[in-house]
Amino acid sequence: xxVQDASAPSIADGPLQxxxxxxxxxxxxxxxxxxxxxxxxxxxxxxxxxxxxxIAAWFALPDSRAWIAFLLAASxxxxxxxxxxxxxxxxxxxxxxxxxxMLGCALIWTKAERVxxxxxxxxxxxxxxxxxxSIQRLPARQSVRLVVAPVDAPALPPKLRIxxxxxxxxxxxxxxxxxxxxxxxxxxxxxxxxxAYDFARVAWFQRIGGTGRALGAVxxxxxxxxxxxxxxxxxxxxxxxxxxxxxxAGGEGGIAAALATGDQGAIPEADAEAMRxxxxxxxxxxxxxxLTAVVGAVMLLTLKLLALSPALALRFRLMLIAAGTGAxxxxxxxxxxxxxxPTIRSCIxxxxxxxxxxxxxxxxxxxxxxxxxxxxxxxxxESLAGxxxxxxxxxxxxxxxxxxxxxxxxxxARRDEGVAQKLARGLGALILTGVAVExxxxxxxxxxxxxxxxxxxxxxxxxxxxxTFVIMPLEALALLLDLAGLGAPAWWxxxxxxxxxxxxxxxxxAAPGAVAMLPTMPVAAFALMVAGGxxxxxxxxxxxxxxxxxxxxxxxxxxxxxxxxxxxxGDGRHLALSAPGGDxxxxxDRAGDYVRSMMAEVSGTEGAMVPxxxxxxxxxxxxxxxxxxxxxxxxxxxxxxxxxxFVDFAPLARACAAADIVVSDRRLPRxxxxxxxxxxxxxxxxxxxxxxxxxxxxxxxxxxxxxxHHPWAANGSRD
Numbered sequence: 001x002x003v004q005d006a007s008a009p010s011i012a013d014g015p016l017q018x019x020x021x022x023x024x025x026x027x028x029x030x031x032x033x034x035x036x037x038x039x040x041x042x043x044x045x046x047x048x049x050x051x052x053x054x055i056a057a058w059f060a061l062p063d064s065r066a067w068i069a070f071l072l073a074a075s076x077x078x079x080x081x082x083x084x085x086x087x088x089x090x091x092x093x094x095x096x097x098x099x100x101x102m103l104g105c106a107l108i109w110t111k112a113e114r115v116x117x118x119x120x121x122x123x124x125x126x127x128x129x130x131x132x133x134s135i136q137r138l139p140a141r142q143s144v145r146l147v148v149a150p151v152d153a154p155a156l157p158p159k160l161r162i163x164x165x166x167x168x169x170x171x172x173x174x175x176x177x178x179x180x181x182x183x184x185x186x187x188x189x190x191x192x193x194x195x196a197y198d199f200a201r202v203a204w205f206q207r208i209g210g211t212g213r214a215l216g217a218v219x220x221x222x223x224x225x226x227x228x229x230x231x232x233x234x235x236x237x238x239x240x241x242x243x244x245x246x247x248x249a250g251g252e253g254g255i256a257a258a259l260a261t262g263d264q265g266a267i268p269e270a271d272a273e274a275m276r277x278x279x280x281x282x283x284x285x286x287x288x289x290x291l292t293a294v295v296g297a298v299m300l301l302t303l304k305l306l307a308l309s310p311a312l313a314l315r316f317r318l319m320l321i322a323a324g325t326g327a328x329x330x331x332x333x334x335x336x337x338x339x340x341x342p343t344i345r346s347c348i349x350x351x352x353x354x355x356x357x358x359x360x361x362x363x364x365x366x367x368x369x370x371x372x373x374x375x376x377x378x379x380x381x382e383s384l385a386g387x388x389x390x391x392x393x394x395x396x397x398x399x400x401x402x403x404x405x406x407x408x409x410x411x412x413a414r415r416d417e418g419v420a421q422k423l424a425r426g427l428g429a430l431i432l433t434g435v436a437v438e439x440x441x442x443x444x445x446x447x448x449x450x451x452x453x454x455x456x457x458x459x460x461x462x463x464x465x466x467x468t469f470v471i472m473p474l475e476a477l478a479l480l481l482d483l484a485g486l487g488a489p490a491w492w493x494x495x496x497x498x499x500x501x502x503x504x505x506x507x508x509x510a511a512p513g514a515v516a517m518l519p520t521m522p523v524a525a526f527a528l529m530v531a532g533g534x535x536x537x538x539x540x541x542x543x544x545x546x547x548x549x550x551x552x553x554x555x556x557x558x559x560x561x562x563x564x565x566x567x568x569x570g571d572g573r574h575l576a577l578s579a580p581g582g583d584x585x586x587x588x589d590r591a592g593d594y595v596r597s598m599m600a601e602v603s604g605t606e607g608a609m610v611p612x613x614x615x616x617x618x619x620x621x622x623x624x625x626x627x628x629x630x631x632x633x634x635x636x637x638x639x640x641x642x643x644x645x646f647v648d649f650a651p652l653a654r655a656c657a658a659a660d661i662v663v664s665d666r667r668l669p670r671x672x673x674x675x676x677x678x679x680x681x682x683x684x685x686x687x688x689x690x691x692x693x694x695x696x697x698x699x700x701x702x703x704x705x706x707x708x709h710h711p712w713a714a715n716g717s718r719d
Contacts, residue, residue, distance in 0.1 A: 044367060143166055180218070395441060398440035571665055637659045
């Protein structure tokens with residue numbers, strides 16, 4: 001009989017190895033069980049986080065192979081938790097979390113495929129008949145924005161977004177109307193440079209396959225049919241906005257219309273920018289603050305009126321009736337303001353709070369916030385990638401988590417004390433809450449907008465009470481008195497309050513160092529800060545402090561990220577080069593405000609935009625510009641074309657050979673061979689816009705690398 005080698009594994013070794021692993025892991029399993037048992041009330045809060053992780057992974061990972069790998073990894077995590085932690089609280093929690101992550105990734109992937117629609121392939125002129133689905137008037141821009149569904153052009157996408165000059169848009173334009181339009185159409189604008197706004201992603205989920213501008217007047221073929229509830233609500237909303245615009249002029253009227261209808265189109269750009277820089281822009285979009293004011297006012301008024309009757313107070317639960325009335329008011333306000341996803345999200349949260357009040361539960365808890373986030377992510381998973389979802393839920397989570405903390409509760413609890421002490425305690429609560437919200441929102445603002453207001457917490461201490469308790473009640477009173485033609489005094493008071501709000505915004509925005517700017521933040525750095533913030537906010541025991549570690553790591557990573565030295569847009573027309581003193585040198589002197597602001601945001605600078613011809617050491621002709629940039633002791637030469645005119649091959653070839661990088665919005669001949677690479681039309685069609693950071697190890701970031709093979713990336717065909 002053969003003798004078995006003592007070093008060879010036997011059949012019995014498998015169970016023995018498993019038993020050894022379990023014995024060695026027993027202390028860790030026991031420690032995890034103790035930790036999770038102490039946090040058992042917090043575990044449900046991680047269900048929407050797991051769902052959001054799967055959705056975020058789909059957006060962050062580049063292609064289907066990576067998405068499948070994520071699903072397999074989540075599945076392996078779930079099976080591993082079942083094998084190692086089966087029957088334990090932490091094992092079940094990890095299984096549910098991994099399952100939620102799988103569901104989130106599969107959910108957004110399925111929806112992205114389900115909403116797929118044709119996209120305009122190239123810029124061209126088209127004439128078609130279509131039905132208006134929505135209309136947004138933008139008085140500050142002297143234009144009207146239509147979303148139109150073509151009815152006689154099967155080759156066109158199912159939805160198009162068309163801008164119409166205000167003087168060419170008649171009063172008959174309304175949702176449901178059939179119109180004839182002649183327009184210049186283009187594909188939805190992709191991310192121009194890495195880190196810029198990606199309208200193509202937003203348009204994909206809205207099934208908007210093209211954008212354009214109307215050429216000439218829009219002809220109404222058939223007016224909107226009366227009776228459609230969407231058309232009626234849109235008509236009421238527009239009539240209300242026009243009425244407010246007739247009562248208040250300028251920025252005051254634009255903000256008043258935004259508070260009542262959600263339409264920000266009438267706010268002048270200077271006022272809108274001041275609100276953004278001062279950290280008060282959230283007051284302009286209908287959100288939880290506005291719904292809370294409307295619902296709370298209706299509830300309080302209903303409760304006080306019903307309480308005047310002793311019979312009603314003794315026979316009925318007035319709080320339940322008031323909560324129901326507030327819910328109806330919240331839904332009506334949501335519909336009146338356009339029922340956009342952010343407003344719907346706030347309405348869902350308000351309804352959950354009202355349900356808690358009706359059931360005698362605590363009005364607002366992290367569990368209610370988690371349920372609201374879960375509902376939104378299940379129905380609108382794509383909203384996770386936008387700043388609106390992130391800002392609103394980060395703010396409410398920070399507020400609730402702060403006020404649920406035992407020490408904060410004890411500090412802010414009501415007690416028998418004098419008026420001065422009560423006021424001081426209330427002011428302290430406002431300041432503490434404002435600081436917590438600002439700390440939660442700063443990373444999100446820097447990631448999406450590359451800027452964050454530093455004095456927003458202080459400005460909001462005045463602006464939020466002013467808006468909630470003065471401006472909105474005065475505006476509601478003015479609209480009510482207008483029914484009897486007596487609203488003029490109330491409108492004057494409303495205008496004065498709005499003027500005070502605008503003065504606060506402009507003063508805060510103009511203060512030295514009011515805005516912090518950073519260049520494009522690495523996705524991983526942002527993910528670390530979000531993960532750390534959730535860990536800090538959702539746990540209650542001592543290990544929550546470990547959340548500070550990824551927050552600090554992500555913040556240091558973001559702060560250490562250098563600004564790009566060279567920025568090139570995806571069409572190759574615009575180029576920006578970092579100049580001494582924090583300025584940027586741009587290739588084309590006539591670049592518009594949008595291009596200039598985008599370049600400044602991506603580079604994280606508020607410096608001046610100077611012509612490239614004025615850059616030290618630059619030489620420019622009518623057709624070409626060459627500039628030298630020195631980084632870490634090495635000189636880099638950039639050559640760019642400025643016009644579409646023909647350039648002789650021989651001089652062009654010599655200029656290309658002397659350059660490290662050549663940038664052009666057209667296809668350059670093969671004789672143009674720079675030392676590093678040639679970013680002409682053919683190259684940029686594959687990569688999209690790009691940013692380059694020079695140095696000993698040059699780094700190139702591209703839009704294609706950031707967007708990957710998602711469906712909206714040139715129909716998913718980029719490589």
